[in-house]
Amino acid sequence: MINYTFKEIDMWDKYRNESKQTICIIGVLTLSVKLCKADGHFSEQEESEILKIVPHEAQQKNILRKIIAEANNDINPIEHDARNLKSLLKDEHPEFLEFIIAVLYRLAHSDSVYSKSEDDDIREVAKIFGITKTTSEIILEFFSKILIKIKMLILKKEKINA
Numbered sequence: 001m002i003n004y005t006f007k008e009i010d011m012w013d014k015y016r017n018e019s020k021q022t023i024c025i026i027g028v029l030t031l032s033v034k035l036c037k038a039d040g041h042f043s044e045q046e047e048s049e050i051l052k053i054v055p056h057e058a059q060q061k062n063i064l065r066k067i068i069a070e071a072n073n074d075i076n077p078i079e080h081d082a083r084n085l086k087s088l089l090k091d092e093h094p095e096f097l098e099f100i101i102a103v104l105y106r107l108a109h110s111d112s113v114y115s116k117s118e119d120d121d122i123r124e125v126a127k128i129f130g131i132t133k134t135t136s137e138i139i140l141e142f143f144s145k146i147l148i149k150i151k152m153l154i155l156k157k158e159k160i161n162a
Contacts, residue, residue: 008075012084020088025054026067027085028100031125033071034078035104039115042072049110053103078121082128095145097129102139 011030015023029050036046051064074081089096104125108118126132 007073009070009073010076011071011074012076012081014070023088024085026071027081027088028053028103029064029067030071030074030081031078031085031100031104032107033068034074034081035118035121035125036107036111037072038078038108038117038121039111039113043111046107046111049107079124079128082125086129091130094130098131099142101126101129101131102142105139 011026012023015026018026032050032053033042036042036050047065047068050068051061054064056064085100086097101122104122108114108122
């Protein structure tokens with residue numbers, strides 16, 4: 001289990017002057033950490049899974065770990081982060097909000113311990129985001145879109161090679 005010893009922090013207050021993109025990434029990382037903690041522990045495996053969410057260079061890993069450590073000590077509940085992220089993104093990117101729910105679902109299962117508190121948190125975040133689909137519908141739809149894009153890329157490549 002990961003045990004960071006930092007003072008309590010308000011992530012949204014600390015990073016409020018950063019770019020919208022940076023705040024969005026920090027918001028997703030914060031939601032992710034809080035969800036992983038919902039079952040009572042935060043493991044190295046879960047941290048590793050969170051790091052896979054954000055594309056980054058090797059030299060950026062320590063910065064992301066620092067943000068994860070800070071998020072682990074954030075004083076606000078997960079609902080606070082979901083509301084702030086929704087407010088930041090407004091209704092401009094509903095597919096990104098669905099992606100976040102799919103990521104949270106994946107993270108909740110990454111340690112093979114899926115608890116009621118994790119399920120409750122995912123449902124609450126989805127509700128705040130205005131997502132009424134079930135988690136399985138969101139995940140299925142998200143991966144279907146990816147598969148369609150992959151299929152189109154393959155077909156395009158086949159036409160070029162023909």
